[in-house]
Amino acid sequence: MSQHQSWAKQAYRFQQGSILSTGVLAIALIVSPLCTQTVMAQTMLVQTAVSSAKGVSVLGAPANVLSTSLAQGSAQVTPVPVTQAKSILLMDANTGQVLYQKNDELRLAPASTTKLMTLYLALQSVHQHRVQWNEIVPVTPDAVRIAETPGVSDAYLDPREQFTLRQMLQFVSVISASDATVAVADLIGGSTVGFVHEMNTQAKQLGMTGTHFANPDGLPNPNHYSTARDLAILARALVTQYPEVLQFTSMKSVTITSPLRKHPDTWYATDELLGQYPGVDGLKTGFTDAAGFCYVGTVNQGGVRLISAVMGDTVSNQAQRFVDTAKLYNWAYHNFSERTLYPGKKDLSQFVAVPNGQRRQIFVKLAAPWRVILPKTAKGTVVWQPMSLEAPISQGAIVGHLSYRIGNQVVSTVPALAAQGDARAHWWLRLWRNVTAQIAHLLHPR
Template sequence: MRSKKFNQYVAMLLSLILVASLWLPTQTVQAEENMKVNASAAILIDGETGQILFEQNPDQLLGIASMTKMMTEYLLLEAINEKKVTWDQQYTVSEYAYKISQDRSLSNVPLRLGETYNVRELYEAMTIYSANGAAIAIAEVVAGSETEFVKLMNKKAKELGLKDYKFVNASGLSNSDLKGMHPKSGTPEDENVLSARATAKLAFELLEDYPEVLETASIPKKSFREGTTDEIKMSNWNWMLPSLLFGYEGMTGLKTGTTDFAGSCFTGTAERDGRQLISVVMNAKDESGKSSPEARFVETKKLLDYGFDQFEQKEIFKKGYQVKGQEAVDVPKGKSKQVAVQTETPLVLNVKKGENTKYKPYIEYKSSVLNEENQLEAPVKKGEVVGFLSAIPEKGEPVKYLTAEEEKQANSPVVVKETVEKANWFVLSMRAIGSFFSGAWSGLVDMVTGWF
């Protein structure tokens, strides 16, 4: 994160304390139709399914500042998981990482030129304190250079299904702040940009694949190089962690960001009563229209309160549910001509409290398993997935998800209840003969009936 200069933060302390004194639980949360977030874009999703609970200008490309570091975290954790990098691996500080780290008008822990640091302490400095020099160091560890790392960032964004994105460096700083040493693939004017939807998708994938990131992101305070002459007290820029200035019940992460280009941004994660929410605010502003660090927390609180207070998780269709009229699927060449199908898991949605919306079940069959007549080819194994059940509101807006991928994953798999072996040639022959005579008899009956 690019922070304001330290003395500017000190000057703002009194106003922050005043705002924090008003940091009380809201008595009433606005309905969505009246909900307005003071930010250029915002989104709120269920952290388990990706269901969208609120969105405001979700698809416009905007600056993300140090929320960029979520991708840097992802790529490092992936490299650790794949054993390409280890936590105790040593890194020797490059001139680039050194020069950026010495700029204390930016968020940094100063690194000594030519000194060695292990990957874990660099990761903690980046994740807790948003240290920009440490982010560059991690990029060099993973890819050899930040230029190569940026290629990995954009490649991974595509793999993860982000729709609107452009990564130009590993830290989230404006390229113009990188002292002429920005990645060769970009220009001094380039900025990291994502949409609110893509930012939420990145956070969703990070938490799904590497939930351990929250173990570090939730640390409110820690010392860098404790016990040495280089020791620096790090305070997490996420002031909504429970013990910090804007403490919020259940807050667990995730990443702030501030630059002149992006304004004040924040991707927040919070858990209450087994529910996890992910919120994103971009270029948050106070009531006077001014971008400020505290504004992002005020607007995030508004979003999270809305999600926790106005929604509840509700089981729409239970496990083992069978859709009326679609209780079975034909298996023409099976020992049994049909097999029963049912949902493998309950279908759960976030719904507005007090609303009694009725939902219609809809099964989308897998074309790779069923033919055009929605018939199965024997043999069929018990538990085989033949489709997915979704819930369609009879009235109002359809249920929204981050992407089609999350929507599919949130739906309940429809499976066959029992194994059906393929019928042998004799049984199939007898069925064919029976079908022939049945058809002939029906034709004869129709003909005689026609005489009268």
């Protein structure tokens, strides 16, 4: 952070969750010597939680299946660590499998984690060719106005400055710049109001049933709320559909250079787990008095990516959200492993009956490898559930489901597809089958 910026502004950004770098820590101590013990304690908390991550077990890459929660009530995992946040959800990114949940449907203020939706819609717009990476994003009056709001993180954007969409998304991701967020929103939605409408429409499409957005930046509003479950759903969609977002969210700092600025401004990421916890590459922090400290994170170890959402963490300790997250990552990688139930390269040995088809029965296959995340000591059973079918059957049609169960709990369910098609048998063949079946019944009655 450049020397010409005010001490007060830098101290405020530290309280908002800036990285505990040497420079920022020194600034905080200069502004308020009384906070020394608190800051050192927060630093030790994060370092303690992170230090145990070095030797955790490494898992493989999971597949895209539907799953339910495994952790709660399971005797096959160690107890979940104590966490301070009001609401938490931890899931496997590729499967959507929930590993831990705590008040995950509680509606709370999301603060700047709201900006994940801004990132999602921006990347979606790039893929839809509505905007271009090198397109200049105007700094609109709304963007200037939001920067003047007390307590808001911003990049001090001037309407005369010209920054590309790529640069603006860096500002949003690294320093949580609300002025950059609103500028991007105005570009994509035509106005802030139009963009908020797109946010809510997209939230519904993603299945974020406990969410309503009132603005793109996360400032407090009675009609602006979300849940840990919904934020995890959004984060999962973001990193799986648009993985290039990780290029932004993994940045530890960003430098803003402009002819209108006397010196380059270097800003440090608000995500304190970047570079501290192995495999963490995002995603978004947030804080307001109403929301408390929030953090939506993601970590990738050995090809297994986890998504975490922590909301309403202890307001008096801004590092606690990272401590909670690191504990959950440690717990998940220690207790769970990936299993490949079917590789997906060949037809299954299972078949399904088609009484009126020419083949009468067809083999089934899976669209992709079937992988699940399970407690390391868990033992389960694969259950085949065929559908009642009538020919004709097209190749690739859903003909049943395979479920993996541990006891009475269904862990994962995937659709089984027809490995080949089956046409409807001719009437005379169906008649012949019926006659021979009747004769067989007469000769060998049951």
